[in-house]
Amino acid sequence: MPLPTATGSFGDKPVLTFPDAPASGELEVEPLVLGEGDVVEAGDEIEVDYLGQVWGGRIFDSSYDRGAPVRFPIGVGAVIRGWDEALVGASVGSRVLISIPPHLGYGPRGMPQAGIGGTDTLVFVVDVRGTHRRR
DSSP states (O other): OOOEOOHHHHHHSOOEOOSSOOOOSSOEEEEEEEOOBEEEEEEEEEEEEEEEEETSSOOEEEEETTTSSSSESSSSSOOOOOHHHHTTTTTOEEEEEEEOGGGGHHHOOBEEEEEEEOOOOEEEEEEEEEEEOOO
């Protein structure tokens, strides 16, 4: 399945352009920039910048707009499953495009307060800025 394209380079707020095709029903991960830093392992706390957009729809979240990266544990169920599966194994300095089907996102309930429906595929561009081993 074709994926959206993203403008910009690592650290720049991306703009997504969506294909005239439906989203895949599977997790799709496309590295846009391959970083050369440490590899993210399950249980690490990672620091990222990201843009989140509903497939073919509106942006629902962007750390670029807040002007500060976000830190959270990865690979341990602290975030949506699609993030846990897509970002473990990425290297620091990578920019990754992720298309997350509903069953790996917020499920059939969606997240109404963010404008995400239960059938929405979510697309993220994630810049992996750092990883910290949790001891």
